[in-house]
Amino acid sequence: xxxxxxxxxxxxxxxxxxxxxxxxxxxxxxxxxxxxxxxxxxxxxxxxxxxxxxxxxxxxxxxxxxxxxxxxxxxxxxxxxxxxxxxxxxxxxxxxxxxxxxxxxxxxxxxxxxxxxxxxxxxxxxxxxxxxxxxxxxxxxxxxxxxxxxxxxxxxxxxxxxxxxxxxxxxxxxxxxxxxxxxxxxxxxxxxxxxxxxxxxxxxxxxxxxxxxxxxxxxxxxxxxxxxxxxxxxxxxxxxxxxxxxxxxxxxxxxxxxxxxxxxxxxxxxxxxxxxxxxxxxxxxxxxxxxxxxxxxxxxxxxxxxxxxxxxxxxxxxxxxxxxxxxxxxxxxxxxxxxxxxxxxxxxxxxxxxxxxxxxxxxxxxxx
Amino acid sequence: xxxxxxxxxxxxxxxxxxxxxxxxxxxxxxxxxxxxxxxxxxxxxxxxxxxxxxxxxxxxxxxxxxxxxxxxxxxxxxxxxxxxxxxxxxxxxxxxxxxxxxxxxxxxxxxxxxxxxxxxxxxxxxxxxxxxxxxxxxxxxxxxxxxxxxxxxxxxxxxxxxxxxxxxxxxxxxxxxxxxxxxxxxxxxxxxxxxxxxxxxxxxxxxxxxxxxxxxxxxxxxxxxxxxxxxxxxxxxxxxxxxxxxxxxxxxxxxxxxxxxxxxxxxxxxxxxxxxxxxxxxxxxxxxxxxxxxxxxxxxxxxxxxxxxxxxxxxxxxxxxxxxxxxxxxxxxxxxxxxxxxxxxxxxxxxxxxxxxxxxxxxxxxxx
Numbered sequence: 001x002x003x004x005x006x007x008x009x010x011x012x013x014x015x016x017x018x019x020x021x022x023x024x025x026x027x028x029x030x031x032x033x034x035x036x037x038x039x040x041x042x043x044x045x046x047x048x049x050x051x052x053x054x055x056x057x058x059x060x061x062x063x064x065x066x067x068x069x070x071x072x073x074x075x076x077x078x079x080x081x082x083x084x085x086x087x088x089x090x091x092x093x094x095x096x097x098x099x100x101x102x103x104x105x106x107x108x109x110x111x112x113x114x115x116x117x118x119x120x121x122x123x124x125x126x127x128x129x130x131x132x133x134x135x136x137x138x139x140x141x142x143x144x145x146x147x148x149x150x151x152x153x154x155x156x157x158x159x160x161x162x163x164x165x166x167x168x169x170x171x172x173x174x175x176x177x178x179x180x181x182x183x184x185x186x187x188x189x190x191x192x193x194x195x196x197x198x199x200x201x202x203x204x205x206x207x208x209x210x211x212x213x214x215x216x217x218x219x220x221x222x223x224x225x226x227x228x229x230x231x232x233x234x235x236x237x238x239x240x241x242x243x244x245x246x247x248x249x250x251x252x253x254x255x256x257x258x259x260x261x262x263x264x265x266x267x268x269x270x271x272x273x274x275x276x277x278x279x280x281x282x283x284x285x286x287x288x289x290x291x292x293x294x295x296x297x298x299x300x301x302x303x304x305x306x307x308x309x310x311x312x313x314x315x316x317x318x319x320x321x322x323x324x325x326x327x328x329x330x331x332x333x334x335x336x337x338x339x340x341x342x343x344x345x346x347x348x349x350x351x352x353x354x355x356x357x358x359x360x361x362x363x364x365x366x367x368x
Numbered sequence: 369x370x371x372x373x374x375x376x377x378x379x380x381x382x383x384x385x386x387x388x389x390x391x392x393x394x395x396x397x398x399x400x401x402x403x404x405x406x407x408x409x410x411x412x413x414x415x416x417x418x419x420x421x422x423x424x425x426x427x428x429x430x431x432x433x434x435x436x437x438x439x440x441x442x443x444x445x446x447x448x449x450x451x452x453x454x455x456x457x458x459x460x461x462x463x464x465x466x467x468x469x470x471x472x473x474x475x476x477x478x479x480x481x482x483x484x485x486x487x488x489x490x491x492x493x494x495x496x497x498x499x500x501x502x503x504x505x506x507x508x509x510x511x512x513x514x515x516x517x518x519x520x521x522x523x524x525x526x527x528x529x530x531x532x533x534x535x536x537x538x539x540x541x542x543x544x545x546x547x548x549x550x551x552x553x554x555x556x557x558x559x560x561x562x563x564x565x566x567x568x569x570x571x572x573x574x575x576x577x578x579x580x581x582x583x584x585x586x587x588x589x590x591x592x593x594x595x596x597x598x599x600x601x602x603x604x605x606x607x608x609x610x611x612x613x614x615x616x617x618x619x620x621x622x623x624x625x626x627x628x629x630x631x632x633x634x635x636x637x638x639x640x641x642x643x644x645x646x647x648x649x650x651x652x653x654x655x656x657x658x659x660x661x662x663x664x665x666x667x668x669x670x671x672x673x674x675x676x677x678x679x680x681x682x683x684x685x686x687x688x689x690x691x692x693x694x695x696x697x698x699x700x701x702x703x704x705x706x707x708x709x710x711x712x713x714x715x716x717x718x719x720x721x722x723x724x725x726x727x728x729x730x731x732x733x734x735x736x
Binding site for chain 2: 021060061062063064065067068069070071072073118119132133134137141144145152153154155156157158160161174175176177178179224228229230231232233235236243244296298299300301303306307308310
């Protein structure tokens with residue numbers, strides 16, 4: 001069980017669970033009061049569900065059950081429910097009186113983006129992570145029901161097989177490209193790193209963002225058929241690591257230091273210029289880093305191509321999306337050898353407020 | 369680890385795993401020889417993957433890796449790969465010389481069906497079940513690659529949270545309606561039941577169906593929003609069981625006997641006339657039973673309604689689809705109180721040949 005309450009929201013620095021259900025919502029109520037009351041109901045429900053208990057409700061059989069029931073008996077499964085607000089929230093009547101965080105910009109278009117607007121953006125987002133997929137689904141299902149009349153579901157994307165290591169105790173998993181993913185991710189159990197790269201500082205305005213973070217979601221389709229027809233040497237050059245061991249090219253073990261300066265035969269860099277781990281490295285990005293919390297997805301067949309509609313549900317947390325994600329993604333879209341195998345099909349940027357204590361609610365927090 | 373070889377295919381009477389990836393394929397080669405050779409390659413790969421080992425291949429880095437790699441390190445995870453042939457296989461050049469099993473009929477349309485042809489049918493199907501979703505995905509991904517040039521992927525449906533108990537050692541799980549599902553399923557560790565209802569007998573023609581079975585796949589969307597707005601008493605009357613305990617109405621415990629004859633207040637049956645467990649019962653279906661191996665699915669939002677596109681990936685095995693599934697589903701479509709909450713959105717019927725031993729292949733088997 002993961003504690004719902006705290007300075008920071010659960011589900012960001014929490015050791016990544018095995019499954020995710022990520023949902024976005026449109027606000028349909030024109031009333032700020034209704035919206036804030038719903039958000040208070042959401043946080044109360046999220047706290048309850050995080051303990052593994054069903055939503056409380058009347059036992060009158062003439063009424064619909066409050067809890068839909070599909071997670072009964074499955075326990076907490078380390079469920080976390082995290083939330084964020086999108087840029088559009090501040091442009092609609094219910095959100096117009098709220099203060100918009102300065103980092104909550106419209107993300108630019110990046111080279112190669114093929115974004116589906118129905119899967120992107122949204123006034124609000126919810127990230128449910130759990131070690132059981134049914135527990136994560138139940139959490140989104142439950143909060144969508146609570147929100148009826150105030151919000152509508154815009155999109156739900158489920159993912160499995162976490163592709164990011166977020167604490168030093170976790171082992172690195174493989175993504176659908178078959179490579180270990182997230183070896184050099186920020187680690188949540190090194191608090192100094194999170195303060196530098198993830199959490200907004202105590203003086204931040206609006207005050208509800210002090211201790212909060214920004215969440216970027218990208219649904220990245222990976223062209224598995226093209227990748228699968230690519231020579232192992234070219235796959236490894238595109239990533240910059242050995243496929244089986246996960247070691248940086250020129251090294252022997254997964255956690256060996258990435259030596260971007262190493263030069264090999266013919267004076268060429270051992271880790272090629274376009275290798276993903278070079279282009280994404282802090283050295284190539286003014287020292288910037290992000291906390292990734294990615295998952296794999298596989299949603300059947302893409303009707304246009306007949307190929308698998310599968311890839312990476314990329315989620316990252318950062319203090320400032322402009323100097324971190326946007327800057328990094330511009331560089332990747334221009335220089336990353338992996339980029340030709342990827343298509344970004346959905347996108348979202350959300351401001352995730354700080355955590356609350358048991359006397360507070362998410363809606364009330366937004367007025368502080 | 370589940371043994372791939374045996375009299376019957378693995379994945380039918382195997383204790384249901386936690387995850388499924390179900391795929392259908394169209395044959396694009398016109399050559400029976402190519403098709404049968406591919407099927408032999410499929411069974412060799414399926415046997416290998418079931419042991420948790422990657423596909424073997426050359427270590428030449430100038431070639432694409434044989435194994436795509438995403439399941440490396442995940443172990444066997446009780447992977448089973450099962451296969452079947454659809455009615456259309458026998459109408460195309462590559463399959464015209466094969467003998468069509470007599471039970472491999474075109475399924476009729478049932479009241480309320482809204483079938484998506486792109487998700488339905490197919491010349492071949494593969495069912496990959498495993499306790500890890502990435503292992504199940506890798507199995508389908510691998511066999512699709514092996515089939516390149518001979519078959520194309522038609523549809524892939526993933527599922528989680530098994531909704532059927534298939535051995536007496538398994539506990540009953542809940543479906544997305546929040547009810548325990550599969551309490552009175554056939555149990556694979558009662559061999560007499562399987563011989564009576566699932567396996568085709570030793571004299572069956574074609575011979576490759578002796579020890580085989582028929583697989584019915586139905587993608588059943590459950591209208592969770594409508595169901596969630598329904599009184600608990602009406603939900604329980606529609607199922608015929610108590611939601612929390614799973615006990616039949618009028619009884620106390622999940623595994624109490626279902627007493628269809630019990631009469632309550634006002635002379636009305638305790639288990640209502642339209643209750644799912646009554647309409648689906650052997651008593652109402654000439655004693656017939658089927659082996660269910662269902663999973664939940666949740667595929668985001670249905671664009672037409674804005675509601676969750678979620679429900680039950682129904683899979684059943686039976687000796688004769690005509691006297692078992694078709695007869696049962698006709699009765700359910702006409703009388704089941706649950707039917708108004710369900711929409712069948714995809715369908716398939718496949719003949720699943722008997723199992724093989726290590727000296728045989730799936731293609732070779734079809735010529736016996």
